[in-house]
Amino acid sequence: MSTILVIGAGGVSSVAVHKMAMNADIFSDIHLASRTRSKCDSIAASVKSRTGQDVATYEIDAEEVPAMVNLIRKIKPSLVVNLALPYQDLPIMDACLEAGVSYLDTANYEPKDEAKFEYHWQWAYHDRFKEAGLMALLGSGFDPGVTSVFTMWLKKHKLKTIRQLDILDCNGGDHGQAFATNFNPEINIREVTAPARHWENGAWVETPAMAVKQTFDFDQVGEKNMYLMYHEELESLAKFLPELERARFWMTFGDEYIKHLTVLQAVGMTGIEPVRYQGRDIIPLQFLAAVLPKPETLGSTTKGKTNIGVIATGEALDGSGEKTFYINNICDHEDAFEETGNQAVSYTTGVPAMIGSAMMLTGKWSGEGVFNMEQMDPDPFMDMLNAHGLPWNVVEMDGPVSF
CATH class of the missing domain: 3.30.360.10 (Dihydrodipicolinate Reductase; domain 2)
Known part of the structure; x- marks a missing residue:
C-alpha cells in the first residue's frame, strides 16, 4: 500500500494512472499534477468512472524546483513518477533529492535548446541518489524500457x-x-x-x-x-x-x-x-x-x-x-x-511506467543510485507485462x- 505522485497529464500519464488505479493493492493513494490542472481533473474523472478510485489533482510547474519540493513534502509519496517532458527530468530529480523521495521516468533528459537526448546528464546524479539512500529508475516506457x-x-x-x-x-x-x-x-x-x-x-x-x-x-x-x-x-x-x-x-x-x-x-x-x-x-x-x-x-x-x-x-x-x-x-x-x-502508443508506454513503479514499490527492484532497466532482473517485469x-x-x- 503506497502513495504515489505522477507528474504530467498527457496520454501516457492517463494510461499509467488508469492502470495504477486498477492495481489498488499496490497503488493505494494516487496523486496527479501538471501545469494544467484541468487535464489532471479530466484523467481523474475518467479513472473514477472506470475504476471507482479517486485521484487527487494539483497544478504545478515541474521546472520550479521549490514548488515541486513543497508539493512532494505535502503529499509524502513513496515514489515520484515523471511522465512530463524530457526537458523537466533534471528539475524533478533535483526536487526528489531535496524532498527525499525516489524517482522514475520513461525518457531521458533532453535540453530545450538542442535536439540531443542522452543519459549522461542523469547518470551524473548516481552518487547523489546513492548518498541519499534513494533510487532513480530511468526509461521505464516501452522503447526505452x-x-x-x-x-x-x-x-x-x-x-x-x-x-x-x-x-x-x-x-x-x-x-x-x-x-x-x-x-x-x-x-x-x-x-x-x-x-x-x-x-x-x-x-x-x-x-x-x-x-x-x-x-x-x-x-x-x-x-x-x-x-x-x-x-x-x-x-x-x-x-x-x-x-x-x-x-x-x-x-x-x-x-x-x-x-x-x-x-x-x-x-x-x-x-x-x-x-x-x-x-x-x-x-x-x-x-x-x-x-x-x-x-x-x-x-x-x-x-x-x-x-x-x-x-x-x-x-x-x-x-x-x-x-x-x-x-x-x-x-x-x-x-x-x-x-x-x-x-496503443500511449498504452505501450503507460503500462510499463506502471509496472516499473510497481517493481520499485514492492521491492522487487531496489537499489541506491541511478539505474537503467538493463540492470534489473527482467523476470518479474516480464510476468507483469503478460498480466497487465x-x-x-x-x-x-x-x-x-x-x-
Missing part, C-alpha cells in the same frame, strides 16, 4: 552473449488525420529529424536522418517501411552489453507522414531556434505542436495495431552455437482505447537479420 527488458530476458534465458541487436518499432495504426504524431509532437519530431546513429564495432556511426530505409513484414500488421534512427536505449544497451558488435533502432513511418514532415522541414516549422514574430520570440516547433492534434485525442479514431520488439543474435546459452531470437509485443489500438480511453495488457511472444529465427 520494455525493449531493454526484452533484451536482458534473452540474455538471461536464451543467449550467453548478444552480438547483434535490432529494435523494431512498428505502429500500424491509422488515426484518420492528414498529419498527427502518436506521442508528444515536439519530442516526436525532434527525434525523427535528428541524425541517425547506431552502435557498431565499439563506436557510433552517424547517418543523415531518415536516409536508411528497410521493409519488414510485421506480424498482424503487414509490410511496412522502417527507418534507421537513434534512440536512447542504444546508449544504455551499449553500456551494459559490452559484447555488442552492432545495435540499431528502426521505426516505421508511412509515406504521408514522410511527405508532410519533409514539407514542414523545408519551410522551417520543425526548427528549435527562436524566431521573432509580432514582437516576441517563438519556437517554430513549439507552435507546430500547438496546432497539431493532441495525441491523447486520437484514441477514439485510431484503428490497427502496434508491433514492437527486438531481434537478437548471439551465442546460445545451451552451447548449441549461434542463434537468433525475436521477442515482441502486439497491441491493438481499439482494445487500448476501450480499457483506458487512450490509443502487454503479452509478449518469443520465437527462434532461421538466422541473423539480412538488412
Whole structure:
C-alpha cells in the first residue's frame, strides 16, 4: 500500500494512472499534477468512472524546483513518477533529492535548446541518489524500457552473449488525420529529424536522418517501411552489453507522414531556434505542436495495431552455437482505447511506467543510485507485462537479420 505522485497529464500519464488505479493493492493513494490542472481533473474523472478510485489533482510547474519540493513534502509519496517532458527530468530529480523521495521516468533528459537526448546528464546524479539512500529508475516506457527488458530476458534465458541487436518499432495504426504524431509532437519530431546513429564495432556511426530505409513484414500488421534512427536505449544497451558488435533502432513511418514532415522541414516549422514574430520570440516547433492534434485525442479514431520488439543474435546459452531470437509485443489500438480511453502508443508506454513503479514499490527492484532497466532482473517485469495488457511472444529465427 503506497502513495504515489505522477507528474504530467498527457496520454501516457492517463494510461499509467488508469492502470495504477486498477492495481489498488499496490497503488493505494494516487496523486496527479501538471501545469494544467484541468487535464489532471479530466484523467481523474475518467479513472473514477472506470475504476471507482479517486485521484487527487494539483497544478504545478515541474521546472520550479521549490514548488515541486513543497508539493512532494505535502503529499509524502513513496515514489515520484515523471511522465512530463524530457526537458523537466533534471528539475524533478533535483526536487526528489531535496524532498527525499525516489524517482522514475520513461525518457531521458533532453535540453530545450538542442535536439540531443542522452543519459549522461542523469547518470551524473548516481552518487547523489546513492548518498541519499534513494533510487532513480530511468526509461521505464516501452522503447526505452520494455525493449531493454526484452533484451536482458534473452540474455538471461536464451543467449550467453548478444552480438547483434535490432529494435523494431512498428505502429500500424491509422488515426484518420492528414498529419498527427502518436506521442508528444515536439519530442516526436525532434527525434525523427535528428541524425541517425547506431552502435557498431565499439563506436557510433552517424547517418543523415531518415536516409536508411528497410521493409519488414510485421506480424498482424503487414509490410511496412522502417527507418534507421537513434534512440536512447542504444546508449544504455551499449553500456551494459559490452559484447555488442552492432545495435540499431528502426521505426516505421508511412509515406504521408514522410511527405508532410519533409514539407514542414523545408519551410522551417520543425526548427528549435527562436524566431521573432509580432514582437516576441517563438519556437517554430513549439507552435507546430500547438496546432497539431493532441495525441491523447486520437484514441477514439485510431484503428490497427502496434508491433514492437527486438531481434537478437548471439551465442546460445545451451552451447548449441549461434542463434537468433525475436521477442515482441502486439497491441491493438481499439482494445487500448476501450480499457483506458487512450490509443496503443500511449498504452505501450503507460503500462510499463506502471509496472516499473510497481517493481520499485514492492521491492522487487531496489537499489541506491541511478539505474537503467538493463540492470534489473527482467523476470518479474516480464510476468507483469503478460498480466497487465502487454503479452509478449518469443520465437527462434532461421538466422541473423539480412538488412
